[in-house]
Amino acid sequence: MNRPVSWLRGAAVTLAVEALLYVSYPAHEARLHWFTSFFVGGSVALIGMTVYVAQENRRVPLPGMWVILGHVVAMFPDLLFVAGIAHRRWMDVSSAT
């Protein structure tokens, strides 16, 4: 598969997954949690990808997956909350990593 098509497919999958994560916050006041965890998780993913490129000197495989993975890790306390587990201070580590 040529590079533009592959890139577009990856971008579409990333956007679709992020849209799903966004609507997983049904309450309007909770939507900003999506932004917080996305920015935190996405930033960590970008740092990771930068390190990867600097060390390996080649393109990052599946860059969208890095962002999604960082986002899901950052929003893990919210997933626990949906499962009935209240937030605790130590869970901030998921946003700090």
Next chain:
Amino acid sequence: MRVTPAVRALVTWLAIAVVLGVALLAARLHTSGLDDPDLAMQRPGYLDAVGPQSAAPLVTGSIPASGHIAVVFFVRPAQQKPLLAALSRPHALPSDVDTVVVGGPANLSETAVATVTDQDGTLAEGYDMPEPRDSGYPVGYAVVGPNGLIRYRTLDPAVATRLGEVRTMLRGLK
């Protein structure tokens, strides 16, 4: 014009920033007068997040009682009926938790849940409930620990439909 990698990266970055900025603005437009001015402090989900861990004033003669966990709901007339209906369902809240609804007209004969009027807002003030955007009476709840200290207070305009979240916070106390 030759598009250098730096220009391409800048355009990509700008496009992402604009899309996320617009999405963030759109998300913030959808607010209600019952919301906390700082949405991050609305339903924060962890104990001792908002306000001092102060002693809870008495709402009724026996609530809150020492050694008992209590949930004090603050509502306006529009939320009173749906909240009382939700609370009357089996297992709405644990049976060992004292529950009282503040704000609506007292009608103790028709409900198992204590209701208390708070015409001048003294009780809401005593619980240091956040002031909503419209500066009216707060709609939300406070959780009082067995030691009589307020451990959680939040505005929640849809509290009647989110008792599961109250149960989550109560589990967090144990």
